Amino acid sequence: MNSELRELYQQVILDHNKNPKNFGKIENHNHSSEGFNPLCGDHIHLYLHTDGDIITDISFEGGGCAISKSSASMMTAFVKGKTLAEANHLFERFHEMVTGTGSDDDAYEDLDKLAVLQGVKEFPVRVKCASLAWHTLVAALKNSPESISTE
Numbered sequence: 001m002n003s004e005l006r007e008l009y010q011q012v013i014l015d016h017n018k019n020p021k022n023f024g025k026i027e028n029h030n031h032s033s034e035g036f037n038p039l040c041g042d043h044i045h046l047y048l049h050t051d052g053d054i055i056t057d058i059s060f061e062g063g064g065c066a067i068s069k070s071s072a073s074m075m076t077a078f079v080k081g082k083t084l085a086e087a088n089h090l091f092e093r094f095h096e097m098v099t100g101t102g103s104d105d106d107a108y109e110d111l112d113k114l115a116v117l118q119g120v121k122e123f124p125v126r127v128k129c130a131s132l133a134w135h136t137l138v139a140a141l142k143n144s145p146e147s148i149s150t151e
């Protein structure tokens with residue numbers, strides 16, 4: 001990755017950290033879940049409203065490092081309006097990207113801006129920061145009553 005691109009990526013992460021999308025609590029949520037990443041101290045609470053098969057609204061509270069917060073911000077913006085099946089597929093794609101288990105020449109263009117987080121695959125602790133919001137999303141969609149931990 002050239003340094004210009006790296007700077008652009010860092011800027012996207014910093015912008016989402018400073019002005020997160022969908023931050024707060026939606027009152028009429030019908031799914032919620034809490035996620036922790038004890039290695040870094042990240043903690044998020046996710047709220048969702050689904051109508052049939054569609055995620056009609058989603059928000060989060062909490063925070064931690066810039067990676068976890070910007071990832072939560074981008075994730076909520078990206079899955080809003082998507083179906084549950086699409087959200088699960090995106091989770092798999094995102095997980096593949098940040099863990100580096102996908103194909104090397106995959107540009108993850110389907111993940112749009114979320115692709116800025118692919119640099120975390122070189123840093124195992126950061127992988128947990130970046131994927132916390134997604135693990136919490138999957139738990140919320142299953143209506144899991146317990147909070148989840150990346151550990």
Ligand code: ZN
Nearest residue numbers: 040042065129
């Ligand atoms: Zn973190």
